[in-house]
Amino acid sequence: MDTLVIVSSEKVTDILDYTILIPAIEKSLAEFSKRTGVIQPVRNVVLIPESEGFLGCMPVYSREDDILAAKIVSFFPQNKDVSTHHAVMLIFCAHTGIPKALLDGDVITAKRTAATSAVATKYLVNGKPDVLALLGSGVQARSHVAALSELFTFKEIRIWNHRFDGAVKLAEEIGLNCASCRDVSEAVKNADVIVTVTSAKNPVLRLDWVKPGAHINAVGACRPDWSEIDADLMRSAVVYVDSREGALKESGDIILSQAEIYAEIGDVILGTREAMREKTTVFKSLGMAIEDGVAAKLVIKKLGIE
Ligand SMILES: NC(=O)C1=CN([C@@H]2O[C@H](COP(=O)(O)OP(=O)(O)OC[C@H]3O[C@@H](n4cnc5c(N)ncnc54)[C@H](O)[C@@H]3O)[C@@H](O)[C@H]2O)C=CC1
Ligand SMILES: O=C([O-])C1=[NH+]CCC1
Numbered sequence: 001m002d003t004l005v006i007v008s009s010e011k012v013t014d015i016l017d018y019t020i021l022i023p024a025i026e027k028s029l030a031e032f033s034k035r036t037g038v039i040q041p042v043r044n045v046v047l048i049p050e051s052e053g054f055l056g057c058m059p060v061y062s063r064e065d066d067i068l069a070a071k072i073v074s075f076f077p078q079n080k081d082v083s084t085h086h087a088v089m090l091i092f093c094a095h096t097g098i099p100k101a102l103l104d105g106d107v108i109t110a111k112r113t114a115a116t117s118a119v120a121t122k123y124l125v126n127g128k129p130d131v132l133a134l135l136g137s138g139v140q141a142r143s144h145v146a147a148l149s150e151l152f153t154f155k156e157i158r159i160w161n162h163r164f165d166g167a168v169k170l171a172e173e174i175g176l177n178c179a180s181c182r183d184v185s186e187a188v189k190n191a192d193v194i195v196t197v198t199s200a201k202n203p204v205l206r207l208d209w210v211k212p213g214a215h216i217n218a219v220g221a222c223r224p225d226w227s228e229i230d231a232d233l234m235r236s237a238v239v240y241v242d243s244r245e246g247a248l249k250e251s252g253d254i255i256l257s258q259a260e261i262y263a264e265i266g267d268v269i270l271g272t273r274e275a276m277r278e279k280t281t282v283f284k285s286l287g288m289a290i291e292d293g294v295a296a297k298l299v300i301k302k303l304g305i306e
Helices: 009-015 018-034 106-124 139-151 164-174 184-188 231-236 244-250 265-270 289-302
Strands: 005-007 044-048 053-062 067-075 085-092 099-104 131-135 156-160 178-181 193-196 215-218 238-241 261-264 281-284
Touching: 005 289, 009 099, 009 106, 009 289, 018 106, 018 139, 018 261, 018 265, 018 289, 053 289, 067 106, 067 289, 085 106, 085 289, 099 106, 099 289, 106 139, 106 215, 106 265, 106 281, 106 289, 131 139, 131 184, 139 164, 139 193, 156 164, 156 184, 164 178, 178 184, 238 244, 238 265, 244 261, 261 265
Parallel strands: 005 099, 131 156, 131 193, 156 178, 193 215, 215 281, 238 261, 238 281
Antiparallel strands: 044 053, 053 067, 067 085, 085 099
């Protein structure tokens, strides 16, 4: 085996700037929905009953981008003093199958997920958004503020968390235009963009609280029996997903509510499905290996690993 280069989280953080990541993710979402050059089976998951967590294996091949990669990600929702998600990424030569690099996957997961939501918001938000509401105050809440702020200037950011101190801490980190809220209804009132990034298994966001025409990035609840968004809201919104196949297998928000999937976000980018900006829209994100592969490829290219 050639020397396998190991790339630390610090290096990944330095290189993966949203200015390069967001356009790369946008292109990859479109490429995925063409159904011609990307081979990506739905995540294979081993459940760990004791921790209510899982280990997920996410391989991908992209002819267009010359990517052969796999992420392995663990999710231990009960972790308290360490992160709930941990991941490693392996990149192989797409022509010989030789492993080239092993990258820390934590930062990749945080940033590519937020970049994907930023792309979905760019296509689905109704006009210029002033108010952003975040439900959850963990890793993804932080990366979503950063990625969305790359594309939009929010006059107000509101944070709710099921443990109020988490919301207060994040609001202090963000600063001036940011407030912590004790109730979800207060946080999302008149919000133009809502991001749900919790480990909740039952809905935290309800139809009555959401402004008609708002855009929601529903990022948590990645198990078929978990949901973050109430069924009435799912059924009354226009629902977009990253992968139709993934959503039908993994998303409790979709499976339990029996909401209709209108399109993949890649279809909207390709122009084959409409962006219904004036309606209430939900982008249901489960996370795709192609997003990880594209992010990892940006890192190894910059490091000169070919
Ligand atoms: N769609 C995608 O591509 C990805 C989705 N995720 C999902 O996004 C969500 C957030 O991930 P991270 O920020 O990394 O996790 P985290 O552990 O850093 O943050 C989780 C947040 O949820 C809150 N929370 C925990 N239990 C809760 C409950 N029962 N009700 C309401 N809130 C609760 C915590 O206080 C914390 O603010 C998770 O569901 C995770 O699986 C994570 C990575 C990628
Ligand atoms: O795509 C991803 O890496 C994940 N989605 C849900 C948990 C981790």
